[in-house]
Amino acid sequence: MKKLVSTVLGLATLSLTTLGLAAPTSAADLAARPYTKAPAPMVAAVYDWSGFYIGLNGGGGWSHKCWDNTVFLGVATVPTFAEGCHDATGATAGGQIGYRWQSAAWVFGLEAQGNWADLKGSNISNAFFRAPGDTTNQSKIDAIGLFTGQIGYSWNTFLLYVKGGAAVTHDKYNGFIVNPAILNPNVDTASETRWGGTVGVGGEYAFTPNWSFAIEYDHLFMGTRDVSFTSTTVPAFASRTDRIRQDVDMVTARINYRFGGPVIAKY
Numbered sequence: 001m002k003k004l005v006s007t008v009l010g011l012a013t014l015s016l017t018t019l020g021l022a023a024p025t026s027a028a029d030l031a032a033r034p035y036t037k038a039p040a041p042m043v044a045a046v047y048d049w050s051g052f053y054i055g056l057n058g059g060g061g062w063s064h065k066c067w068d069n070t071v072f073l074g075v076a077t078v079p080t081f082a083e084g085c086h087d088a089t090g091a092t093a094g095g096q097i098g099y100r101w102q103s104a105a106w107v108f109g110l111e112a113q114g115n116w117a118d119l120k121g122s123n124i125s126n127a128f129f130r131a132p133g134d135t136t137n138q139s140k141i142d143a144i145g146l147f148t149g150q151i152g153y154s155w156n157t158f159l160l161y162v163k164g165g166a167a168v169t170h171d172k173y174n175g176f177i178v179n180p181a182i183l184n185p186n187v188d189t190a191s192e193t194r195w196g197g198t199v200g201v202g203g204e205y206a207f208t209p210n211w212s213f214a215i216e217y218d219h220l221f222m223g224t225r226d227v228s229f230t231s232t233t234v235p236a237f238a239s240r241t242d243r244i245r246q247d248v249d250m251v252t253a254r255i256n257y258r259f260g261g262p263v264i265a266k267y
Contacts, residue, residue, distance in 0.1 A: 051260030
């Protein structure tokens with residue numbers, strides 16, 4: 001019996017020793033764990049509105065004018081006489097140049113704009129020569145300029161902005177009298193360059209890294225001015241001064257080319 005137990009213990013000891021010697025060899029024979037490269041971080045393309053730009057615009061405008069006569073044939077009209085109002089409407093087209101710089105999502109800018117215009121209108125005056133309705137006042141705006149600062153907020157390639165600054169218009173005025181005794185019914189004329197202020201709002205979309213398209217609305221506060229008319233008849237038939245109040249509204253489509261680099265990457 002003792003001999004059997006000794007034999008069993010000997011075999012168990014031999015087996016454990018053999019396993020201990022074989023274990024390191026088996027671990028060494030296992031394949032190395034493969035190396036996996038970490039995925040690259042996501043990169044989002046962000047449009048940068050900074051840079052100089054130049055562009056063209058076109059659309060329509062309308063101007064509301066009211067006329068009050070203050071002087072007629074060198075004599076002051078007391079109280080002033082309201083001749084009436086009219087709207088002058090038409091087309092406008094021109095160009096703009098400016099510079100923008102972007103900080104985070106905020107965009108700031110300066111811009112100068114010059115437009116040809118053809119905003120015309122007229123009204124029958126409450127004043128008359130022979131009978132009511134025989135006198136007409138006519139006006140035309142043939143040029144518009146804007147000098148503005150901008151502030152906007154961008155959503156990548158879309159920009160919403162407001163603007164404000166100075167405005168200037170060139171106006172022409174004419175008076176007509178329907179009278180068989182007058183060969184030329186245009187009896188007096190005047191012109192002026194008028195300065196005022198403007199505010200506006202626009203939305204702009206960049207459809208390529210350098211090209212963008214915008215729709216813009218502007219209101220021009222052109223105030224009230226005394227305008228002196230010159231007679232066009234020989235001999236001089238009439239002379240007057242009218243106090244003319246004027247506002248202008250414009251809606252234009254714009255296309256701009258921005259000088260600058262492409263979109264930037266943001267992690």
